Amino acid sequence: MAEPKQESLDKMWKYVKGFAEKSGTTMHPTPAVTEAVVKGLAMHMDELGKPLCPCNFYKDKQAEAKLRRWMCACDEMQIYKYCHCLLFVREDGLPITEYLPEGHEGREVYGVVTDPTPEKGRALKHKALAQEGNPLAK
Numbered sequence: 001m002a003e004p005k006q007e008s009l010d011k012m013w014k015y016v017k018g019f020a021e022k023s024g025t026t027m028h029p030t031p032a033v034t035e036a037v038v039k040g041l042a043m044h045m046d047e048l049g050k051p052l053c054p055c056n057f058y059k060d061k062q063a064e065a066k067l068r069r070w071m072c073a074c075d076e077m078q079i080y081k082y083c084h085c086l087l088f089v090r091e092d093g094l095p096i097t098e099y100l101p102e103g104h105e106g107r108e109v110y111g112v113v114t115d116p117t118p119e120k121g122r123a124l125k126h127k128a129l130a131q132e133g134n135p136l137a138k
């Protein structure tokens with residue numbers, strides 16, 4: 001199985017640790033979860049030059065990499081503080097869902113999961129309403 005370059009892995013670990021701190025989230029309590037996602041991000045750095053979210057299927061990765069929405073930290077994280085990869089979670093390993101629109105799959109899967117650090121993260125929260133009718137607000 002292909003492995004990412006060490007340089008890309010180092011870069012992504014640094015980014016992930018920094019973003020967790022900045023957003024008031026933590027990495028998953030099962031290290032293998034975090035390692036798998038960081039590796040996926042590093043593979044995308046090698047392939048696309050961008051940290052495209054590794055937990056989605058893309059019909060055209062190159063085209064998607066030109067957009068902002070699924071660059072880590074993606075729009076869902078920046079707007080709703082929700083990480084469906086479980087990279088940025090609470091200490092109990094659950095993803096924060098309290099800001100997601102009702103009906104979003106994250107709310108259906110996990111119910112309402114509150115944010116222990118509401119003063120941190122959500123740099124794009126002003127876009128939450130604008131997302132209504134957008135696939136991200138499904």
Ligand code: SF4
Nearest residue numbers: 053072074083084085
């Ligand atoms: S869901 Fe968003 S924040 Fe989580 S790993 Fe994917 S791109 Fe990053």
